[in-house]
Amino acid sequence: MELRSPIAKVLIVLACLVVVMAGIKSASTIMVPFFLSIFIAIACSPIIHWTGRFGVPKWLSITLVILIILVFGFLLAGLVGQSMTEFRENLPQYREQLDTEFSWIIEKLAQYNINVNQELIATHLDPATAMSVATNFISGMGGVLSNLFLILLTVIFMLFEADSIPKRLHIALSDPDMKLKHIDRFIRSVNSYLAIKTVVSLGTGLIIGTWLYVMGIDHFLLWAVLAFMLNFIPNIGSIIAALPAVLIAFVQYGLASAGMAALGFVLVNTIMGNMVEPRLMGKGMGLSTLVVFLSLIFWGWLLGTVGMLLSVPLTMVVKIALESREESQWLAVLLSSAGDKKGKA
Numbered sequence: 001m002e003l004r005s006p007i008a009k010v011l012i013v014l015a016c017l018v019v020v021m022a023g024i025k026s027a028s029t030i031m032v033p034f035f036l037s038i039f040i041a042i043a044c045s046p047i048i049h050w051t052g053r054f055g056v057p058k059w060l061s062i063t064l065v066i067l068i069i070l071v072f073g074f075l076l077a078g079l080v081g082q083s084m085t086e087f088r089e090n091l092p093q094y095r096e097q098l099d100t101e102f103s104w105i106i107e108k109l110a111q112y113n114i115n116v117n118q119e120l121i122a123t124h125l126d127p128a129t130a131m132s133v134a135t136n137f138i139s140g141m142g143g144v145l146s147n148l149f150l151i152l153l154t155v156i157f158m159l160f161e162a163d164s165i166p167k168r169l170h171i172a173l174s175d176p177d178m179k180l181k182h183i184d185r186f187i188r189s190v191n192s193y194l195a196i197k198t199v200v201s202l203g204t205g206l207i208i209g210t211w212l213y214v215m216g217i218d219h220f221l222l223w224a225v226l227a228f229m230l231n232f233i234p235n236i237g238s239i240i241a242a243l244p245a246v247l248i249a250f251v252q253y254g255l256a257s258a259g260m261a262a263l264g265f266v267l268v269n270t271i272m273g274n275m276v277e278p279r280l281m282g283k284g285m286g287l288s289t290l291v292v293f294l295s296l297i298f299w300g301w302l303l304g305t306v307g308m309l310l311s312v313p314l315t316m317v318v319k320i321a322l323e324s325r326e327e328s329q330w331l332a333v334l335l336s337s338a339g340d341k342k343g344k345a
Contacts, residue, residue, distance in 0.1 A: 083222030
């Protein structure tokens with residue numbers, strides 16, 4: 001087999017990818033804060049440029065942005081922590097109420113000769129079990145935020161260096177016009193995606209929280225925060241956020257209230273995800289639904305919780321990189337959605 005044959009090239013590329021992924025996986029404790037810092041800096045850079053138009057010094061703009069991140073982060077951490085503590089305290093009561101509700105349902109099913117093992121169902125639908133996914137997600141984010149100082153310090157340096165990076169790339173790259181075109185496109189896409197996704201997720205969390213508050217569901221603030229955070233995870237994030245809230249509604253008030261809570265999640269996510277978000281985002285990131293779902297699994301495996309949150313922007317990096325070379329543009333087409341007819345940038 002000649003080294004320059006197409007098969008040899010493919011094998012070499014695949015071998016290199018395996019080595020790179022193994023390196024990223026083993027160095028995830030360093031790579032995760034670094035990736036998160038990059039996307040926070042990209043998301044904050046438009047604010048810095050916007051304030052600069054009004055003559056605000058860069059150091060002051062960066063300071064204000066970092067303070068906003070800190071205040072929001074500490075408020076969110078305090079709220080979630082308090083709600084989780086209250087939930088754990090009420091867990092024995094929820095289990096008792098759950099057994100009562102299951103007994104009533106099993107008696108009704110027995111009248112139609114449908115025999116169900118109550119202990120088996122109670123084990124799988126235990127509030128603690130249903131909360132495990134959400135708890136693991138929060139724990140994963142908490143582990144990342146333990147490096148908050150490192151992340152913020154990296155973001156600060158990136159924001160200060162943001163203006164000089166394009167000039168350095170222009171000098172360093174052999175084909176700067178094409179490369180800078182792709183880099184600018186990537187930054188615009190990520191900025192647009194993060195801004196729109198944040199607004200839609202915030203609206204989703206507020207509406208869900210209000211819906212659950214009106215219904216009188218316990219810890220409605222916790223479920224609202226989960227709806228906000230998990231909405232960043234494509235496809236399955238909204239489902240994960242709905243499960244614990246619906247189960248608590250069932251434990252508190254019965255099957256009818258659980259159905260109402262589920263209906264609220266379905267309506268909000270249908271309207272926000274299928275009507276509002278596409279209207280604001282247009283063609284979005286140009287990725288197919290299957291690719292978005294597979295990227296969620298892949299980046300979640302590689303980088304954990306942060307990888308799930310950043311799965312779409314990270315996949316866009318790969319797609320734009322593939323579009324930048326003529327021989328790999330066919331792979332970029334495979335990643336694209338049906339409506340994205342661009343074979344290349």
